[in-house]
Amino acid sequence: xxxxxxxxxxxxxxDIALRVKALETLLIDKGLVDPSALDEIIETYEHxxxxxxxxxxxxxxxxDPKFKKQLMEDATAAVDSLGYxxxxxxxxxxxxxxxxxxxxxxxxxxxxxxxxxxxxxxxWYKSAPYRSRVVSEPRSVLAEFGTELxxxxxxxxWDSTSEMxxxxxxxxxxxxxxxxxxxxxxxVTRNSMIxxxxxxxPNNLDATVEGKD
Amino acid sequence: MHGGHDLGGKQGLGxxxxxxxxxxxxxxxxxxxxxxxxxxxxxxxxxxNIDQSRYARERQxxxxxxxxxxxxxxxxxxxxxxxxxxxVSKEELLGESxxxxxxxxxxxxxxxxxxxxxxxxxxxxxxxxxxPKFNIGExxxxxxxxxxxxxxxxxxxxxxxxxxxxQHGGHVFPDSNARGQLAGEHLxxxxxxxxxxxxxEHDNSEVFIDLWEPYLVAV
Numbered sequence: 480x481x482x483x484x485x486x487x488x489x490x491x492x493x494d495i496a497l498r499v500k501a502l503e504t505l506l507i508d509k510g511l512v513d514p515s516a517l518d519e520i521i522e523t524y525e526h527x528x529x530x531x532x533x534x535x536x537x538x539x540x541x542x543d544p545k546f547k548k549q550l551m552e553d554a555t556a557a558v559d560s561l562g563y564x565x566x567x568x569x570x571x572x573x574x575x576x577x578x579x580x581x582x583x584x585x586x587x588x589x590x591x592x593x594x595x596x597x598x599x600x601x602x603w604y605k606s607a608p609y610r611s612r613v614v615s616e617p618r619s620v621l622a623e624f625g626t627e628l629x630x631x632x633x634x635x636x637w638d639s640t641s642e643m644x645x646x647x648x649x650x651x652x653x654x655x656x657x658x659x660x661x662x663x664x665x666x667v668t669r670n671s672m673i674x675x676x677x678x679x680x681p682n683n684l685d686a687t688v689e690g691k692d
Numbered sequence: 693m694h695g696g697h698d699l700g701g702k703q704g705l706g707x708x709x710x711x712x713x714x715x716x717x718x719x720x721x722x723x724x725x726x727x728x729x730x731x732x733x734x735x736x737x738x739x740x741n742i743d744q745s746r747y748a749r750e751r752q753x754x755x756x757x758x759x760x761x762x763x764x765x766x767x768x769x770x771x772x773x774x775x776x777x778x779x780v781s782k783e784e785l786l787g788e789s790x791x792x793x794x795x796x797x798x799x800x801x802x803x804x805x806x807x808x809x810x811x812x813x814x815x816x817x818x819x820x821x822x823x824p825k826f827n828i829g830e831x832x833x834x835x836x837x838x839x840x841x842x843x844x845x846x847x848x849x850x851x852x853x854x855x856x857x858x859q860h861g862g863h864v865f866p867d868s869n870a871r872g873q874l875a876g877e878h879l880x881x882x883x884x885x886x887x888x889x890x891x892x893e894h895d896n897s898e899v900f901i902d903l904w905e906p907y908l909v910a911v
Contacts (some may be wrong), residue, residue, distance in 0.1 A: 495764055496723040502771060503726055505784055508791040511737065515803035517729040523810055525718045525725070569815040570860075587700035587846050589746055590762065595813075599718055599728075603710040605762045611702040614848065615890050617897050623708050634897035638700065640844040641879055641902035642742075642816040643860055670713050 529598035530669035532563045533646060536596055537672065538663035540573075541651045551575065554646065558596060568595025568644055574637060575648040576674070581628055583621065583674030584637045584645045585613045593644035597669055604673065614638055624675040647674040654681050693840050696754030700848040701890065705758075724763040731770045736801045736809050739777045743870035747842035748772045818876030820862035825905055826880060830856045832908040834882075842870030845907040849899075852889055853911055854882040857900055865904055878905040 506512045536558055540547040550557040554571035558564070571593060574582040586592065587610045592600040603609050613620045617634045621627070628634065637645045649671040655663060658681075665684055670676040699705070719725040735745060749769035750757070757765060774780040779798075783789035794800075801809060826832055834849045844866045858881035865877040882903050886895040 495767065496721065499723040499727045499730070499767060501787060502767070502785065503730055505780065505791050506730060506734065506774075509780070509784075509794045511779060511794045511798065511800060512730065512733045513800055513802055513806075516733050516736075516801050516806035517726075519803045519806045520729040520732045520810065521725055523807075524728070529718075564813065565811045566809075566813040569813040570817065570863075572858075587848070588697055588844060589749070601711065601713070601716050602720065602762065603708050606708065607699055607702070607705040607758055608708045611699040611705050612708075614899050615701040615886075615892075618895070620708065624710060630896065632896070636897065636899045637881075638846070638899055638901040640846065641860070641863060641866075641904075643879070643881070643902050668713055670710075675710075 524594070524599050528563075528565075528594060530596070530672065531664070532561075532598075533593075533596035533669070533672045534664045534667035535561060536563070536573075536646070537648060537667045537678075538660045540648055541655075541663050542658075542660045547648075550648070563595045565595050567591075568593050570641075570643050571596070571646060572643055573646050573648050574635070576650045576677075578650070579631075580633045580635060581621075581674065582635050582637060582645075582647045583613060583617060584639060584647060585610060586639045587611070587614055588640055591639040591642075591644065593646050595644075596646055597672060601669070621675060624670065626676050647672050649674075649678040652678050652680045693750060693842065694838070694847055695750045696752065696757030697750045698847050700846045727763050727767050727770065731766050732810075733801065733806065734770060734774065734779070736806060737779070737798060739779065740773050741869055741872075742814070743842055743864075743866040744872070745769060745773065746866075747870045748776075750842065816864040818862040818864060820876050820878065822878075824859050824878040824880070826856045826859075826878075826908065826910070828856050828859065831911045832856060832882065833911045834903065834907055835909055837907070839867075841867060843867050843907075845903060846901070848889060849882075849884060849901060849903070852884055854884040854888065854901075857881045857883040860902065863904070865906070867904075867906070879903070880905070880908070882908070 507514060540550050550573050554573040558571055576582055590600055590605040614636050617636050639645055652666055666679040671678045749765045752768055771785060775782055784791055831853055833853050836850050837843060837845055860879040862876040863879040865875045868875045879902055881900050884899045886892045886897045
């Protein structure tokens, strides 16, 4: 394949799927990876750790003021008390949305993301358009997600350059005063905990459930 | 380094076009799943740290970095780390020579080991003997830095004035960690107005970004 610039990478089979397959075979043949460890890693992040963990944290914070206080003071410990801890969640901080301030999270340099509560990041979170624009034009980025904020609402963008991991605590939707924690969890989307959307309103939830049926 | 990865404030990269949340799979194809697991598993061999891993992905021609999909950059990073650390030869990777068994000194994590490592994570908090230099509310300027090394001070905040918002305590300093030297420095969340960063008026937005003490000077 012709290239007009210097680069360091090698040129094994051009198709990335073949190159990854070749690398896996090589590492197993050399005894550098244990296939059952690979299975464990995939199983953990494809099926066990995901945004339902974060939804549990948020719904608990909405319904239990003591837990919320602990969460705002020491999110790592509070989240650990619900059984969620580990890689890419060693140092958590929760940032709270209010009627005057909206928070949104990015990693402009790579893809830092709170795995323990949200799982692996979606493709758009890791993409150049999101990483480049959300710090400089957050309102237009939020609008692209269908989130139109009032002009007087302040926006705070968190660029996670360190090992601190940020989780947005969305505002509890109106009309949910008598909802249980389990019911509230259904309103908490992954995108609302990144901060590009608001939590679902009870009306939207009904529509979604009917749509699925 | 001012590489293709340092994207904050860059223009012309197009719309975001997010997939609907309910429809997006964790991995979009099997090779993504495999390269993700290979990267995490080989990281557990203890031959490199997270900053060296990030630096390996950054050290690409910017055109390559931006042209690649996210997990293609992971492939580039992990294959570079394996070669640079002598775990795999270029010839082996290219299929030009037979795979030689790895050194028996290398401890390869089992399934149980992997499970434990994923659950325990790798905290970066460090006890430091010295007090933080800056207090909450203090104004600082981010120093200009022109390095080919790894740094977590993005170009868009360098030279800008911000205000210390949070003291996070002492954390592993990525710039030296990427050179294999473990050192701790005080870490802060620093607040910058959009006016300071971009010259925009009436935008009513701000950026909070984590920055280590060596990146900052008092103003």
